[in-house]
Amino acid sequence: MRMNDTTKSSVANLQPGTKILGKWNKKPYKILKRLGYGATGTVYLAESVNGFVALKISENGMSITSEVNVLKHFSKVQGQILGPSLLDVDDWVTPQGTIPFYAMEYLKGTELLMYMSNKGVEWIGILMVQLLGDLDRLHQAGWAFGDLKPDNLLVTGPPARIRWLDVGGTTLIGRSIKEYTEFYDRGYWGLGLRKAEPSYDLFAVAMIMINCSYPARFQKKGEGGLKQLKAAIEAKPSLVPYRHVLLKALQGKYTGAQEMRKDLVAIIGSTTSTSRSNTKSTSSRVNRTQRKSKQKKQKKKMSGFVEFFLITSFLLLAYVLYLFGQLM
Structure with a gap:
């Protein structure tokens, strides 16, 4: 830093x-x-x-x-x-x-990475949607956050709400970034200038999402660049659904936080829909299996009843014949 x-x-x-x-x-x-x-x-x-x-x-x-x-x-x-x-x-x-x-x-809450560790990476999309909404309002007011990183983010609640802590890195849009942390800085990765603008903060948001799947972070290899970050994304199943959004943010292709936020919301909605569909399908399979099992049990029960009835009838008939023989 x-x-x-x-x-x-x-x-x-x-x-x-x-x-x-x-x-x-x-x-x-x-x-x-x-x-x-x-x-x-x-x-x-x-x-x-x-x-x-x-x-x-x-x-x-x-x-x-x-x-x-x-x-x-x-x-x-x-x-x-x-x-x-x-x-x-x-x-x-x-x-x-x-x-x-x-x-x-004084905000009471849990540090972002610790919260993710406790709750699971599936929360990252929801929390980043909140963060992007706040960033959009900040950018509209003429400021860039600058030194955006997990250390400056806290999750309060319930309900879970992401909040900012130290605003020491905030810079008027158009000026040079005055404070940064290398891992979240696009200049460090050779992917842009250290200029206060929305795309600088959105790059940091992408790196925060990557950091949530790599809590210990990782070092830049050689020139770093998009190739290394792309490989890191594809190596983590938790990041793959957000691959398109992350790569777009890393390359500075978003015009604003609201655009990135909409893409994230769409992915979360699609993932949730798929999850519900899978759950429904699984539930349907379970129900079918349960019905078949129940039918088998009923058949087995009926078969056992018939077998018991035949044996009982045979014994009763044998007993009647025995008595009849005694009377003769």
């Missing part, structure tokens, strides 16, 4: 128990633990007067401002919350200087 060395920053390793007081809004926070860090800052789980929050702190004021703008956009896009809700924006005054931060909703 390309990023600055934030671990050396004074805000990257705050100790549990550290107290932060906002300069302007006067809201107090108590650091509990670090949740993650990246090129644009560090995220902590913190305790506030209203409960747990995720606190992002960065010495880069421009990055904080950019992310706050994105989170504000999230809350305005068609009335649906795409990422965490923005709760507070403020500055923290320290002996080393004033450090900007913002507090957002």
Whole structure:
């Protein structure tokens, strides 16, 4: 991953128990633990007067401002919350200087890859349909997610709902991607530019789907490219149904997230229909087998009854003849 060395920053390793007081809004926070860090800052789980929050702190004021703008956009896009809700924006005054931060909703859920491991790969299509719907709204608002990867995705619920976590990689469409992770970056695979546009995020969605079938991921061989990724897709039965969609996304052939979403919905519908048909066929075969078995049992039962009746009749006749002989 390309990023600055934030671990050396004074805000990257705050100790549990550290107290932060906002300069302007006067809201107090108590650091509990670090949740993650990246090129644009560090995220902590913190305790506030209203409960747990995720606190992002960065010495880069421009990055904080950019992310706050994105989170504000999230809350305005068609009335649906795409990422965490923005709760507070403020500055923290320290002996080393004033450090900007913002507090957002702390989402409780399961990391995407862990969720897939527990629930099964059949969930990947459904969750990606949700993600693509959210991405479409984000793109319509003029932003690309940029650093889209499983680490930045959480499954909440029930009902299962995919949510975004760190929005540090979000970039205005048309600009250069500011943060990325190699496995999900089309530039790393030699399949496109690191430019913020819908197709960049859709490439990452395809790689996330591949990652769900290869939890440990895999290294690029030589130049990497489409040939290696195509072979990886065809080697996994769980990915084969989505082959067409994945290859189209990897090659940047989708004009937008909604187009890829429609193709996925069609595949899921077709797969579900086939599954129902197979289930129906299997059920029909089982019913036929059960009926035949029942008929055989009935025939066997009837045959046994007839055999019992004949033997009983023969014995009764023999007994009558025996009595008749005694009377003679």
